[in-house]
Structures are given as structure tokens and as C-alpha cells.
Amino acid sequence: MSLTHKEARRILEILDHTRHLDFLEVRIGDTTLTASKSGTIERSQAPAQGVTPAKPAQPTTVAATSEPEIAAGQVAVRATMMGTFYRKPSPDQPSFVEESTLVETGTPLCLVEAMKLFNTLASPVKGRVVRIVAQDLQMVQRDQLLMILEPEAR
């Protein structure tokens, strides 16, 4: 027995509509669906194999990993909209930045694409890329943490 796409979506809709629920785990037979609202809770366990994956278009993130800590003074780069996260300007070009790359204010960091519109995210500070949190070519939610920057000490 497994969840159909429609059933999985309905469960996610219920989660999305409720204010009091941040986290859901549904077990039907040997299928487990683990879902949490974006970044609100640490996942208790890895989702079981064979789970019907929610499509990336879902506003609810299935099995969202918890957001890493942002140290004092560090700057978070977040998605301006829901869409696909791109680390490269085009498939045959190198990534905009790597971890530990030094950036200026305005240096392009990544792209987020939705509805045929590419949005370039530029560095808000001069400093260094500490961590690239989001995975290349993955669907990201609005406000999801993409990168962490360390501004240059003055």
C-alpha cells in the first residue's frame, strides 16, 4: 500500500493550511511521509525509502533539513522567490562562487528561476562565502537559506 500523488498532496495542503501544525509524519503500511513547514523543525528521521516524493512545486517542503546556524555577524542569503536554484550562469560555465570565495558587494552569487524569469542574487556585502547551503538545481522556497557570507572585518 502506498500513497498516491493526490493523497500526498492533500496531506501537504492540510499541513499548509493549519497554523498549529509545523510537522507531520504519516505512516501507511511501510510508507512514511514526513513533512515540515519550511525550516521550522528539525527532521526526526530520514524519510523511508519509497515515499511518494512531493513535487518540488509544493509550498511545503518535504523532509526539509533544518537550517544551519548563522553566527553573529554573518549574513544570510535567502531566496527571493520560490524557484530553481542555480549555482552556474549556464550549464557549461563554472559556478558563480564556491565556499571560501572572496566577494565584493554586488558580486553575483547564484540564480533563482521561476516562471521563465531568472533572478540573479548579488552579494549584499564585501566578504567571503562561508557556506553554500542549497543544492544546485534544487527547488527552493521563498526565504529559504541559500548561502552564508562572512563580511570582511573593518
Added chain:
Amino acid sequence: MSSIPVATRDIRRVLIANRGEIAVRIVRACKTLGIESVAAVSEADQDSLAARLADEYVVIGPAPAAQSYLCAELLVRTALEQRCDAIHPGYGFLSERSHFAQACEDAGIAFIGPSAEIIDSMGDKITAVGLAEKAEVPRVPGSDAVADAETARAIASDIGYPVLFKATAGGGGRGMRSDEEAEAAFRSASSEAQAAFGDPTLYVEKFIELARHIEIQIMGDRHGNVVHLGERECSTQRRHQKLIEEAPSPSLAAQTREQMGECAVRLARNVGYFGAGTIEFVVDDRDGKFYFLEMNTRIQVEHPVTEMITGLDLVAEQIRIAAGLPLSFSQADVKLVGHAIECRINAEDPDRHFLPSPGLVSEWLPPKGKGVRVDTHCYSGATVPPFYDSLLAKLIVHAPTRSEAIVHMRKALEDMKVVGLSTTASFHHAVLDHPDFVAGLVTTRWVEDVFVPARKQALKQAKERA
């Protein structure tokens, strides 16, 4: 009318090779005609309204359009498997790809649209302009390739300033206002073209500073009948994307309307056009002269404004034409009644640079009322995927006069309630409140040059006061 015998073919089951609101629109046309519809959907659209409303739906591939809605072969195969006898391509995606039209016909499936040959000739801009000239449809004044700066200046002053010097290899061109500027500008534009394209060849074209986008809807059948259904004015645009369309145009003189309609019919007849088509014109706001721009060989997004003022069902008519039936109306039957306006409601945030806003529509309450029509794929609980365009709905109103239509549209926009994502409804309301729009003065650069800067300024001032 000429009567080349065309065998009628049975269309009992239509595969819809599209998504979104137009897929829903096609389902409705099929229901009207009493025929079956099968929605071909991507994995992201399994819960779409079209999939729910169609008699059947079939998942054709993953979400990205390149693996689903743009796969001609896959769609033809699906149509055969589903025992469909026709394919409706909607707009966008494969609707103007001649190879798709040909693949359908080769498989014995009726392509709901013109022939591959017509799509090829009208879809190629240079061929289409040539055909327009042959049909004595005016084109934007211009020249062929120009040899030197002196000739360019002579041609420019002949056409009348301002003009553009454009590279035959492509690009936007360089504007020119006077004889004094012309020769130096020609030389620099020529070397720019050499640097950019490796080809310095230039031609001259009249630059229309205040342009209106006005298009004529035509319908033709396979028996040689071609009828025009009046114009639509689509000058309210942002970055060449139409935002508001209306019919009739607030600016067109009756005589010009008639001339444009005749031109459109003449061109369509010359190429043996059949199906729904639109001839786009640019109209110079200063002198009211019109010039051929291009032809779209498919149903348009904004076809409902024409349906509202004519009372016709263009999508159902498309299917009838594909079945080989003659047009169900003649030119004399076409009466334009009242005024219709359409607002394209997009999932974009107008106050954040029109950033796309896909996601879950938790609540969808469209406006209702006399003369109000909403063409949409949204419902409460629908998900708007990020993979496709941002059109959520077309809000259309029909009223006896333009000013009444504007009032109704404002009211309809106010009554529309969408929870879960940002929409452009507030933007449309502000446009419809603007004295320039009310007076019918909008030209194609107005939104970007006049409206958006003023709106930004007003928002900034409001913030400062707060």
C-alpha cells in the same frame, strides 16, 4: 464563395496539447460541441483544472516543458494511443511549430490550426512581410540594405525623421532625428554592427515613437471564406508583454478600422489561410497610419474580448474549421456590440519588480456579475507550479460603453480575492484609475515610461510619510 470541396472529417475526441487556462477553455469548447476531450498533462499538472474537467487526462512526462508540452512526438503518440482524432495546441508551446502540425497530419490526426505550410510562411517574419507587401498591406517604411552614409541620409530624409539604422544581422538599432546626425550615426552604427555580428550591413526603418499595438482577429475556413472580427487594442504592455487588451480600440477611426480589416482579410485570403489567426499592426499615434507587424497563426490569449463583443465562440469555431466545415458566420453576420476589456492576472508581485509568485492558491474567489467572465485554471487548493508562465486568470468584462466597462472592471478587480500568492490585480486597478487610460491615451511605452515611474515615486513618498 468559392467551393473547393473539402471532405469533412469526424472530430469526436480532442487531445489538448497545452495547459493552464487555455486548456480549460478548450475543454469548454469541446463540451459545447458535444465532443470528448483528453488533457495531456505534465506531472506537475495532474491536479490541474483542465485534468479535472476534461473527460480524461493522461500524464505525458515530467514537469519541465521540454520533456512534456514541447515534445511533439510524444504528444502525437499520446493522441494515437488515446484514440483522439484531433489535437488542439492552444497558444505558446507547439502551437506555431510547423513540424508539429505536419506530424499530426502525417499521423492522420487533425491539427486544429492552419497547415504546416502556412505556419512556415507566416511564422517567418521576413517571408510574412513580403507576403504582406504583395497583398498591399502597408509595412513600416524602410529600405533594403544601404551601401553608404550618404545614401542612408537621403533615404532617412525621404522616409522622415526619426528613423532607426538597424543591422541586417539583428539588434535594436540606433535612433536618428536629423540630417545632421545621420551620416556620423550611420558610420558608428555600421562599425558597431561589424563588431557585434561581423557584418556591417545596415538598413533604414521609420521609428514610431508613440505606437499603438492593434491587431485584427480573422477566421478562415477550408472553403476559401475569410472573415475579420474587428480589432483588439493591446497597447498596455510591460516589456512587450500585454497586460490589458480591449475591443474596440479607443483610438481607431471607423474608416481606419475598416481599412485594417480589409487588409487583414486580403492577406489571409492571399495565402489561403484557414483557422483562427491574428494580424498585428503597429499604429502611429501621431497620424493614425498603420503598418503590418506580424501574424500569429493560432488562437490568442486575448481572444475573449473579441468573443464578448461578437458573441461568437472562437475556439469551437476553430474545431469546426479543422473538421472541414464552412464558417458558421459571414462578414455580414459579424456585429460588434458594446465594449470589452481583459486584464491578465499574473502570479507576480507588482510591488517587487513583478517577481514571480508561484505556490499554493489557498483561497480563490473570482468576481461574478453581469458581463463578467473569468478564464482561469485556478481554484481554492490549486498549486501554481513554477515551471510555466505566470498567467493565473483573464478577467474580462463586457458593457455597453468603454467607460462602463472600466467601472465594471475596477469593481471586478476589487471583488477578486486570492489568498496564498501575490497577483497583479492591484496593478491593473491602478492602471484603470489612471486618467491616461481612462482617456484612451496609452501607447506601448506608457507603462514603463510614465506609469511605473510615477507609481514608484508615489510608493516612496507614502513610505517617507509613514
